Amino acid sequence: MTTKIRLTVAQALIKFLDNQYLEIDGQEHKFVEGIFTIFGHGNVVGLGQALEEDCGDLIVRQGRNEQGMAHAATAFAKQNLRQKIYACTSSIGPGAANMVTAAGTATANRIPLLLLPGDTFACRQPDPVLQQVEHPYNLNLTTNDAFKAVSKYWDRVSRPEQLMTAAINAMRVLTNPAKTGAVTIALPQDVQGEAYDYPAEFLAKRVHHFRRTPLSEDSLSRVVKLITQKKKPLLICGGGSKYSGAGTELKNFAETFNIPFAETQAGKSTVVFDHPLNLGGIGVTGNSAANKIASQADLIIGIGTRFMDFTTASKRLFQNPDVDFVALNICDFDAYKLDAVPLVADAKLGLISLLNALKSVNYKSTYTDEIEKVKAEWKQEVERLFKLEPATANFEPEIAGQLDKQLAEYSSKMDSNLTQTAVLGKLAEILADDAIVVGSSGSLPGDLQRLWRPKLENTYHMEYGYSCMGYEISGALGVKLAAPDQEVYALVGDGSYLMLHSELITSLQERAKINIILFDNIGFGCINNLQMSNGMGSFGTEFRYRNSRTGKLDGELLKIDFAASAAAYGAKTFKVHTLTDLESALAAAKQSSISTLIDIKVLPKTMTHGYQSWWRVGLAEVATKADIKTASTKLKTELERARQY
Known part of the structure; x- marks a missing residue:
């Protein structure tokens, strides 16, 4: 007979979170470090009571602004390379709405963030309650529906037994590097306190196993054929490289084939700055070294990057007429961007496979002293700016x-x-x-x-x-x-x-x-x-x-x-x-x-400015100022040089 434990929804959720673990490369550790809280009437006697009674090993921290504490949780997960998280709980209403911005931040950056906002009464008997936004055409809508646009998984626990599928699905997304982002589980305040006989196995230690996705053989053969036709490729090190722990593999790959690499904002510090093949930042906020090489490269190999507009200079950076793209990414959505040859795989495993395949055909780029020259020029410019x-x-x-x-x-x-x-x-x-x-x-x-x-x-x-x-x-x-x-x-x-x-x-x-x-x-x-x-x-x-x-x-x-x-x-x-x-x-x-x-x-206008880059912004086609008309005309000229997809 299955053992049952009678708990409130809130108590069961806290016990569940306290028993989540992640195993990666043979190392197992606790996945949920703790929970940030700002209590209100929609969560204080539900989740708050559960935490006061028995928070287990979860660390409870007090936030000051719901958006702020959720940003802190996001940063914690990002610095831990997405292997540990903090959850965040708020009341319904403005407390919950404050976390929407943070949810968008986490999802845009592919960082796991678990949000547990309180919700209005599932029974609807006291409606409308304090802080409730009513929609006469749909009484199911609450403030928490705003999270749907910025969450990778969204659920509302309207009955106690729904917690089990909601919680397990939340972990499914939070621990998946291809799907991760903000996860929102809305918790009606009456349901938080309702009791249910939960199966003991739901509350027991649960280990989520991170399995690195390898490159498929057919994908590998296609990309090797393309790379061997190219003379001056460029690697772009994105955040996926860092989260995968692929710094060593990236260095080995670059050194073996004499291929320079540039960094996105999320990828920076995957490899230290003074590596001979590290060109530094690329794109709109990039430097002259990376952008010069990028404009001439005949192949761009993105490693764990989603090719956002700042990385590609609004798709205008890559000016070689024969340029092609390869995208190694755990997320197939990102791997298909820029009409790239998609390599859907873990960055670390993918680079190892690609290195071995290219070594077998004795591939080498044709760079001579170009990399050294652009790096020396940029070093001189940095010294001037400093x-x-x-x-x-x-x-x-x-x-x-x-x-x-x-x-x-x-x-x-x-x-x-x-x-x-x-x-x-x-x-x-x-x-x-x-x-x-x-x-x-x-x-x-x-x-x-x-x-x-x-x-x-x-x-x-x-x-x-x-x-x-x-x-x-x-x-x-x-x-x-x-x-x-x-x-x-x-x-x-x-x-x-x-x-x-x-x-x-x-x-x-x-x-x-x-x-x-x-x-x-x-x-x-x-x-x-x-x-x-x-x-x-x-x-x-x-x-x-x-x-x-x-x-x-x-x-x-x-x-x-x-x-x-x-x-x-x-x-x-x-x-x-x-x-x-x-x-x-x-x-x-x-x-x-x-x-x-x-x-x-500091004085204004003393920041750095663009180096061989361009950023597309919406400009007025009709204006009284001549300078605005000039800028609009320049935009049209630049658009002719940009890729369309």
Whole structure:
């Protein structure tokens, strides 16, 4: 007879989560580390009661903003190469809705994230309850239906016995590298407390076995035939390479056949920066070395990349008329992009098979000194950027004429002449080799993909599948929980800091020290740059007072003391106006036992700009300004050079 255990839905779910394990390459470990919580009336007496009564080995952490805690959970899973997760629970209503953005972030980046939002009453007897959104045409719809568009698996447990299939299917998706992303299980608040006799085997230890998918022989023979016809291939190292643990295999493959490789944001630090064949970042936020080689390559071999527009420069980067594409990816959806020859397999196993097959036919690329030359040129450019002063900045031609007044105004207001790239140069000089940098949005991801030089693997953590403002500080907390013995630095702009920095409080509460490096240029600098370089003025992107004379947001700059705000929370803070200030602040921050914030005043437009790249944005075909018409005409010209599929 099957043993039954009588539990509430919430109690059974907690016991189930506490007993999930993942086995990969012979190593078994706990899959669900814990759960982030913000309790409300929709989950506090359900899941909350279950956690208080018996949370098992799950670590319960208190979030401050539902989006923030879910970003922290995403970052934890990403830093752990998708092998461990935190779940997140919220109440129904605004608490649940706050997590939708984080769900989109996780799904866009292919990172496992388990969300357990409370839901309205399944019985409907108290309807409408507090925080319930009613739809007269469909009473089944709740706030949680908003998760459907951003989840890889979605379910609602309306009866206690439904929990079993919902929970098992959730694990099916969360542990599958080809299908993973956000998983949402909506839990009506009345159902959370309802009891059921659950089979003991449902609650017992469950091991999910990660099995690496090999390349099929027919796929291998097709791609070997193609590669042997090509003289100058290029590898693109995507996030799938890192998550698969394929760094060694990628290096061996590149070295064996003398093939250079470039990095996406997610793939960066799979291999250290100074490998002779590592060209660095590619695409819109890439460097001149990678983009020059990419424009000439006759074969692009993507390893675990989804070929997003920033990687391909909106499909305009690859200009060799004979270029073909190969995509090695565990996800068949990604493997078919750019009309590539698809290789649906694990990156690590796929590279091993491909290496052995190409060795058997004595393949070699025809590169001579091209790789060394472009790397040397880029190294020289990096050194220039790291010492950049405003007077020597190479501003884009479209905006150079508008900047004299703007730079002078900013410099006076902030009492600073620091450039963004010079600050990054100082950080690169001082931060420890094992320090982890975290970023997500604004101009910093571009500068970091181009300029940051990881000396150890998995020390570059960039969320750029969704480029979600507000991820940086929450993400730094998640990274610190994953790597407690390493210093973690969140590189964040002032705009993103203002949008979401609530989990700084959680880092202080948990004594999980993070370091926030805040670049204050008094505005949404990246988008200000985008609008101005496409013919617009500076409109609605700088932080300015409303002008009483014009009625517009074109008054004086709005100066904010970010160090004071973080100090009020209890963080150790520093104000930086010079590189000497920065050196002192970094040294003191490293010695601090609590979270720190370094408030750095930097001049706008002193980030890096495109190197042989292009990014397609929607431009107005009808406008009164001549510069906008010029930009629109240029767009049409560039579109003629871009691939269509």
